[in-house]
Amino acid sequence: MKKPFIFILLLSFSVVIVSVVSSLLLYSDIDETKESVKNKIKKTQEITYEKIDKDDPIINVYDVDENKIKKMNMEEYLYGVLSSEMPSTFDEEALKAQAVAARTYVIYKIENNIKSGHKGADICTNSSHCQAYTSYENLKNIKGKDWMDSDYVKVKKAIDETRGQILTYNDKAILPLYFSTSSGKTENSEDVFSTKYPYLVSVDSPYEKQSPKYITTYSIEKSKFIKYIKNLYPQLSVSLSQLDNQVNIESRTEGGCVKIIRIGNIKLSGIQIRKILNLNSANFTIDYSGNEMKFTIKGYGHGVGMSQWGAQGMAQKGYKYYDILFHYFKDTNIKDIY
Structure with a gap:
């Protein structure tokens, strides 16, 4: 070989370059793996749950403000619940998750014949007892025309696109508790309410820090x-x-x-x-x-079930409403009942 020194120099330089690149790739993989382990939540393949087409049920709602029971179409009632329970600025998938949870809550009450405090109705409008609710007329007065023309349409869409869907465990409606903001992890139901539910268990909730009450x-x-x-x-x-x-x-x-x-x-x-x-x-x-x-x-709230700000964070990361629900309510299924 005519120029062994140059050959050896080039060979040494190549070895150094390969080593540096390999190290960078290795550490990159380690960092990516750490991030994946920390934040990754299982995604479900695209699913369509609309399988049944029955008339919307009519439910008995005790209106606390008017002190009387009103008969309401379930889905129209839910428009008033979703408008009151979650910010309309939230992502569509978070709103859908909340819609299914709110619908499930009513069915859970009906299936278990829980009428205490409802004056014999299926559900009441007292937010500290059941779910918050605002009528269409009150929403117009409170929110104004611009909100009704934009955000209310968005809320209705979330309800309509999950029509009839509820969360079940062993084919029965679950108790779908929800709250504003977790501390990065939700709570076991027995640690807060004394009663143990197999689907209300502590899970990681990594996307909370955007909440103003984190x-x-x-x-x-x-x-x-x-x-x-x-x-x-x-x-x-x-x-x-x-x-x-x-x-x-x-x-x-x-x-x-x-x-x-x-x-x-x-x-x-x-x-x-x-x-x-x-x-x-x-x-x-x-x-x-x-x-x-x-x-x-x-955090903000009791910490059991679905974190609303956590749901918003998941939605912003590209998760679908059923991914959100299955993450916060373990081993549950979505069932279309009408």
């Missing part, structure tokens, strides 16, 4: 904190000067909420503290500064 704070004077607790639990024994050391979070749920918190000589649940202080959720940490306690809260 993280909130609440500050209170230590003396007021003690007063609020003592009003409900007179047996409480704590020292104001030693409070920092006398309040300890002892355990958390799988979803991250406070399970047990010790305050002096008593133990309370995170849910009890949430109610006492009116916090956005039971997932919180506590910091102390001088005579103040600062609560940092993650």
Whole structure:
């Protein structure tokens, strides 16, 4: 060989280049795998669920404001529910997921003959008891013509395109609980409501950070904190000067909420503290500064079932409404009943 030095130099340079490129590709694959494991949620192949064509059922709705029972077409009732329960600015697939959940909730009530608080009706318009509802006329007055011409059409489309569809477990309508914002993970039903449902289990909810209530704070004077607790639990024994050391979070749920918190000589649940202080959720940490306690809260709502902001995040990532529902309600199916 006439120029062995040049050949060896070129060979060495090639080996270095190959090694660098291989390393970059390897680390890229590792990073991609990490991201995939962290965020990937299973997608279902394109499915059409419209299989049955029956008349819409007529349901009995107790109107809390008017204190009377009204007969309503189910789908028209749902227009008023979806307009009230989820922002109309949300993605179409998130709205569809909410539509199926809202419809399922009514059927669940009917199938289980749950009429308590409804004056004998199937469902009521009290949002703290059943689902929020706003009539067409009230929506026009509250939202205005522009909203009715654009967003209301979008809401109707989400209802119409999922007409008759409900979520089932063992071929029966589920209890499709939903809430605003999770802390990145939902809760097991038994950790919040004492009752265990096989489809209401803790799952990852990675797309929450866009929610305006993903993280909130609440500050209170230590003396007021003690007063609020003592009003409900007179047996409480704590020292104001030693409070920092006398309040300890002892355990958390799988979803991250406070399970047990010790305050002096008593133990309370995170849910009890949430109610006492009116916090956005039971997932919180506590910091102390001088005579103040600062609560940092993650999420908004009870945390069981479908996170609405999580559903919005999934929809923005390209997931269909059934992907969203199957993710938040484990081992369920969608059934078209009319």
